[in-house]
Amino acid sequence: MPIECKDVSFTYAPATAYEIHALKNINLRIEDHEFIGIIGHTGSGKSTLIQHFNALIQPTSGTILYNGEDIWGQNYNRRTLRSEVGLAFQYPEHQLFENDVLSDVCFGPMNQGLTREEAEPEARKALLQVGFKEKNFLKSPFELSGGQKKRAAIAGVLAMNPKILILDEPTAGLDPRGRDNILDQIAELQSVRGITIILVSHSMEDIAKYTRRLIVMNQGEVVYDDAPHEVFSHYEELEKMGLAAPQVTYLMNGLKKRGLPVDLKADTVAEASKSILKALREVDSPLLKEGGSHV
Amino acid sequence: MGIIKALGLVFDYLKYDEEGNVEDTQRAIDDVSLDIEEGDFIAILGHNGSGKSTLAKHMNALLLPTEGTMWVEGIDTSKEEKLWRIRQKAGMVFQNPDNQIIASVVEEDVGFGPENMGIPTEKIWKRVDDSLKAVGMLSYRNHSPNRLSGGQKQRVAIAGVMAMRPKCIVLDEPTAMLDPIGRREVLDAVHELNREAGVTVILITHYMEEAIEADKVFVMDNGKVVMQGSPREVFSQVETLKSYRLDVPQVTELAYELSQAGVKLPQGILTIEELEEALCR
Numbered sequence: 001m002p003i004e005c006k007d008v009s010f011t012y013a014p015a016t017a018y019e020i021h022a023l024k025n026i027n028l029r030i031e032d033h034e035f036i037g038i039i040g041h042t043g044s045g046k047s048t049l050i051q052h053f054n055a056l057i058q059p060t061s062g063t064i065l066y067n068g069e070d071i072w073g074q075n076y077n078r079r080t081l082r083s084e085v086g087l088a089f090q091y092p093e094h095q096l097f098e099n100d101v102l103s104d105v106c107f108g109p110m111n112q113g114l115t116r117e118e119a120e121p122e123a124r125k126a127l128l129q130v131g132f133k134e135k136n137f138l139k140s141p142f143e144l145s146g147g148q149k150k151r152a153a154i155a156g157v158l159a160m161n162p163k164i165l166i167l168d169e170p171t172a173g174l175d176p177r178g179r180d181n182i183l184d185q186i187a188e189l190q191s192v193r194g195i196t197i198i199l200v201s202h203s204m205e206d207i208a209k210y211t212r213r214l215i216v217m218n219q220g221e222v223v224y225d226d227a228p229h230e231v232f233s234h235y236e237e238l239e240k241m242g243l244a245a246p247q248v249t250y251l252m253n254g255l256k257k258r259g260l261p262v263d264l265k266a267d268t269v270a271e272a273s274k275s276i277l278k279a280l281r282e283v284d285s286p287l288l289k290e291g292g293s294h295v
Numbered sequence: 296m297g298i299i300k301a302l303g304l305v306f307d308y309l310k311y312d313e314e315g316n317v318e319d320t321q322r323a324i325d326d327v328s329l330d331i332e333e334g335d336f337i338a339i340l341g342h343n344g345s346g347k348s349t350l351a352k353h354m355n356a357l358l359l360p361t362e363g364t365m366w367v368e369g370i371d372t373s374k375e376e377k378l379w380r381i382r383q384k385a386g387m388v389f390q391n392p393d394n395q396i397i398a399s400v401v402e403e404d405v406g407f408g409p410e411n412m413g414i415p416t417e418k419i420w421k422r423v424d425d426s427l428k429a430v431g432m433l434s435y436r437n438h439s440p441n442r443l444s445g446g447q448k449q450r451v452a453i454a455g456v457m458a459m460r461p462k463c464i465v466l467d468e469p470t471a472m473l474d475p476i477g478r479r480e481v482l483d484a485v486h487e488l489n490r491e492a493g494v495t496v497i498l499i500t501h502y503m504e505e506a507i508e509a510d511k512v513f514v515m516d517n518g519k520v521v522m523q524g525s526p527r528e529v530f531s532q533v534e535t536l537k538s539y540r541l542d543v544p545q546v547t548e549l550a551y552e553l554s555q556a557g558v559k560l561p562q563g564i565l566t567i568e569e570l571e572e573a574l575c576r
């Protein structure tokens with residue numbers, strides 16, 4: 001089910017002294033099965049934009065279409081929309097309010113009409129998927145560490161089996177293994193179940209590794225919408241917008257300047273490793289001599 | 296004894312039933328001993344739930360040990376009459392930039408701490424100036440905090456702590472919510488405080504790259520400190536770190552993969568420049 005934004009603008013507190021033009025004339029089309037990244041400086045409008053996708057925010061002007069239908073049209077069923085387009089919030093506190101974690105995660109599916117008995121298996125599955133330990137299922141959300149809360153909040157959205165999954169900085173505050181595990185799980189949902197994923201992130205490394213299309217927001221506008229390695233080739237412009245490229249991109253550019261014929265498109269560790277090995281062979285580097293034995 | 300010292304520190308979170316009896320306990324710190332030198336820049340790493348925040352809260356007496364002792368500048372934190380002195384010696388900055396700022400103007404927010412401490416007004420303004428300057432936010436003194444970027448808000452929060460002139464500042468994932476430049480700004484500000492003002496810094500983070508600039512790295516696992524050493528010592532142990540659910544900076548990982556594939560590289564490469572240098576020799 002594609003989502004389309006047509007000339008979407010949004011203003012917080014219009015016609016007051018606190019007026020903020022958070023989105024300016026956004027035009028976008030998100031196709032089925034995409035894995036899209038959104039990056040932008042804090043305050044660039046990322047969270048505001050994605051809340052438009054499941055009708056939590058109504059645009060000040062412009063139209064949002066879901067599967068070709070205007071989601072703010074008369075008689076449009078936004079309840080169904082919200083259960084198909086799942087949004088995991090940036091701050092898990094905004095999402096956790098039940099007595100225990102399991103009940104919290106059951107809340108979404110029960111809201112979709114499941115009984116508690118039917119919801120629980122979905123909830124358990126989702127919690128385990130994000131690496132939440134079974135021994136903590138019955139804890140109060142207040143007794144969790146920061147990263148544990150984040151996991152519970154993501155599970156709450158997964159349990160609703162959305163068709164489109166939007167994650168607002170899902171890995172902020174997660175430990176490195178947790179971050180990789182959750183993103184691997186999400187990538188699998190995308191490739192196996194064909195879910196569309198929209199990932200908002202400040203980690204350029206994660207964006208490079210997982211997404212295939214990258215949207216860059218700057219001061220309420222979309223400034224790039226392209227393949228990640230294309231976007232990262234503009235790293236100097238990105239820095240002016242409060243962003244950066246992955247460490248690997250800087251390394252590859254540095255190596256190229258020093259004359260090593262590496263591929264500047266490589267923006268992940270795996271790609272860089274391959275490209276550097278190839279380049280070292282091409283220049284017959286002494287670093288590969290003595291049979292290339294393991295160190 | 297260093298500025299922060301823990302000996303046999305244990306902390307249990309208690310869960311009470313309706314009658315107020317302890318129903319359950321959760322051990323969050325399990326026999327931790329450490330000694331931090333004044334002026335050091337320390338990074339603490341560890342998986343989610345490993346006890347980092349719980350340990351940090353002991354450093355300014357927000358939590359008191361279940362067993363063992365924590366000293367801040369030689370003062371035992373469990374001595375209740377010293378609570379205020381301890382809070383002034385070790386300031387805390389947390390993750391979420393939006394939850395830490397109270398006043399509606401930047402300079403008022405920064406002055407709030409010293410005012411509460413009973414510092415005379417003229418001196419408060421001097422402190423506000425000094426602290427805002429130290430984090431590069433002096434020109435924003437009359438701004439409204441809610442119009443600042445995340446990185447700017449965090450720097451104001453740090454200035455607020457600095458205005459109390461602590462000897463030590465504990466930052467619990469201060470950059471987790473920030474964009475790359477915001478992260479850089481906050482880190483630069485903290486390093487500057489450490490270098491220029493000699494403030495001891497304890498930085499909790501999940502970004503491995505932020506730890507490479509520390510003097511010393513502690514790694515926590517299930518309530519225990521399981522590794523400590525210089526960044527180079529710690530990050531050269533790629534497999535051990537992974538077993539604790541952690542990672543190494545991206546360039547370190549790449550250097551490790553290349554050497555596994557037979558490229559002769561020195562161990563423990565931490566920065567882009569080091570790897571470039573090593574590959575283009």
Ligand SMILES: Nc1ncnc2c1ncn2[C@@H]1O[C@H](COP(=O)(O)OP(=O)(O)OP(=O)(O)O)[C@@H](O)[C@H]1O
Pocket residue numbers: 142143144145146147148173175308309321322323341342343344345346347348349350
């Ligand atoms: N208020 C609380 N009540 C009960 N248990 C708690 C409380 N806060 C934390 N815990 C538990 O104590 C342990 C350590 O938590 P702590 O918050 O110190 O971890 P952390 O290392 O800071 O994790 P993170 O990286 O996720 O922030 C965890 O098992 C957690 O569930």
Ligand SMILES: Nc1ncnc2c1ncn2[C@@H]1O[C@H](COP(=O)(O)OP(=O)(O)O)[C@@H](O)[C@H]1O
Pocket residue numbers: 012013020021022040041042043044045046047048049441442
């Ligand atoms: N609830 C709100 N009320 C008023 N202004 C807001 C609100 N939420 C966000 N803003 C403002 O809108 C702009 C975009 O914010 P946001 O969408 O949260 O950006 P991002 O998610 O990219 O950090 C910022 O200037 C921010 O201060």
Ligand SMILES: [Mg+2]
Pocket residue numbers: 046047048090168
């Ligand atoms: Mg946001």
Ligand SMILES: [Mg+2]
Pocket residue numbers: 145146147347348349467
């Ligand atoms: Mg914590």
